[in-house]
Amino acid sequence: MARAGRHVVLPVGERDDRILPTTPALAVVLVPILLTAFVILYGFPGDTGRLFAWTIRPELTPMVLASAYLGGAWFFVRVVHESRWARVGAGLLSVTLFAALLGVATVIHWDRFNHGSVAFWLWAALYFTAPFLVLAAWRANQRVAAPPRSDDVRIGPVARAVIAAGAGLALVQGLVMFSVPSVVIPVWPWQLTPLTCRVVGAVFCLGSAGLVVLRDRRWVRLRLMVEVEVVMLVLMLLGMVRARGDLHPDRPLTWLLLSGFAATLAASLWLWHAMASAERSSGAV
Template sequence: MATRTPAFTPVTMSASLFMRAAFVFVAAAGVSLFVLSEQTSDFFAWTIKPSITAAFLGGGYLAVATALGLGLRESDWASVRVGIWVVATGLVSILIATLLHLDKFHLHSPLWTARVWAWSWLFLYVSLLPGLLPGLLAAVWTQWRQPAATPVAGAALPAGLRISQWLLGGVMAAIGATLFLTPANAEQLWPWSLTPLTARMVGSFYLAIGVSLCAAARENEYARIRVANFAYLVFAVLQFVTALRYPVVDWGTRPGLLLAAVLLALFAIGSIGIRGGLKPRDIGK
């Protein structure tokens, strides 16, 4: 009897359009925050202090833009769904944080650049996302439940990498949830000062990456996590650049050590995943 192979699952048109629209906004936010970290009062939706926080969030947005940009080059849903979990989780939590702290945004700033950013942010997260997210999340859930082709011999992830993904994913999700739910206690987990709004934003990125790491471990195949691996690597590298640019982190404290451990682990997981995905498959054996 012939073995039944699950069909190829294409990326839906709605998911593709969402990814394109999100890429433009996310990339713009990332560049603005990372490059103009000290000018958020003029060139962002709300003023972010200290500047290292703006650069950190900018690195997060650029990592998400990496996942979206690479995802747009893929046609198989199985190759992009881990990256989509980063986007979907982050967008939902950032939407909630925006609604909780709407008074902090530059909606009535005398500077037109700040007002444009604030209203663009408000339109995307408060007006546009509630209409798009239900359909996107329904598509994510439906396509997530569809079986994908069984990995070819040698394509599965090594046990050590999967365990590391589960562990780091759990740690990042826990830190992210704590920062989001109890931002007043951020100093216990974070090596520099965060406001309630920025604590929730940082927590949103940690939560999104943590969820995606667990999803990557579940996928258990190099090709299906390629998009996410590049995002992990970009996130870790840009945060180390941020730390060098703004040398305010005391790496000897518990929050400093925790941040260093997370970024080093994320760099290692992303690098190993990318290198593993480039290895030639010994399919003929």
Template sequence: MKLTEQPRVQVLLGDAQNREDQVLPITRWVARLIIPFLAAAFLVLYGEPTRTAEFFAWTIRPEMTPIIMGAGYGAGVYFFYRVATVDEWHRVAPVFLGIATFTWAMAIATVLHWENFNHSHHTFYLWVILYAVTPVLVPALWVLNCRTDPREERDSGPVLPRAVRVLGGGLGVVVTVSAVILFIFPDIMIGAWPWAVSPLTARILAGWFALFGVVNGVVVLDLRWSAARILVQSQILGFTMVLVGVARVWHNFDPSNMLTWGVVGGMTLYLCAIVVLYLGMERR
């Protein structure tokens, strides 16, 4: 008797209920599809922050904003590479909630500031397609792939110290609430931020802050270091690039603004803290 070929949809989705803690094939394929978009955004925004009028969906001034965005997309390239190659779902799952929040912020900001975009540039269409699809796609992948989660703690190596979970979770909540407020009321940011921002760029930056806040708040709900490891690696990469960018465009900052030292000092302190955390946990 001839066996029928598995439907293509079943091959992509797999049998989630029988794939304990596995990254589904469709999640891997979407990760591979997203990487080139993020890599292109990284090259333009981080590599050529003064030329967004030529190469990006809208003109961004000054350079520090595209540098932060580019660093975020660069860290995203690494994260989605790990999604495409890692075996266990719990190692990447918490970050998906932060990315979902971020994509919704980008989509809403695009609608609110439609007139600010360069509608004749091909990157505008790529931006619109990306943030029309991902606000639905990313949460759907998270829900679908979470069916592989056995929902029980297993012996998977070292666990995060309680102090780290409390501090990380508290920071995540504070940053997320602040990001929501800044997104709704961008004038707060416009009046106080260390470098010049517009209503659009204020909301874009608030979206990045929300991503950071949500992943920090969610990842500490899982005791296992293995659930935080890839996130921490991505954050080390992203914050390092941001601080290198600060040195590149220090002229964008207002040294007389106390928030300048708060923002730069806070990022430096956070980077040092997660490097220490990473080295300490990897030795266990």
């Protein structure tokens, strides 16, 4: 019987790929928090000074963060209802990274937050605890992660390479924005501060979930990640339409980012349709 840290990894024959009860319990706590944050940031992006943990300007930035929150809410709703760990496991590490980066950003920019607001202390409590709780959930469930099944549909080599490249690019972009915001701010499509640059960088790092294809090209591992990505991209693009006055059309990165988001959305929808058809044809569930 192998060990992973303090967690005993069960023999292959005993791994049933179930989701341990503590994981959906954690998801039940997180979903209403994420939905509330989405409503505030996407519905009232101009009122963050009164309703949120800190005042965010311009309005496009809170809508981008809100897009990640609704994508996260959808992810954790699925965690509650899914029975197979393979369907949700890939997302928890990227969520851990996202939450950890926001926790660090909170410490770095402590003076920028509205300390008299309940929303701030909820924010701080969330991002000082969530990285550890989500990572612990991932580690615990890895004990029962089952080997691939013969009926699992696989992603083709070209799609695998494209997904891995896109995920790697998103991770690098996010880490650069977080590490050296002074380099990114002058060229970014809309106005950022060091804090909001780091926050948007953390959102980009969520794309690192796609790197799972480098070691496991089963579609079941990626399907939910693609659904979350579609939710986020649709909301981000709609937010860019709503707050189009915040964009700098004279900056080349504006058009590169818009076209990149649109192309990624189209490719994600095509992939989801193609792989869903392949699953139906094979009888995989």
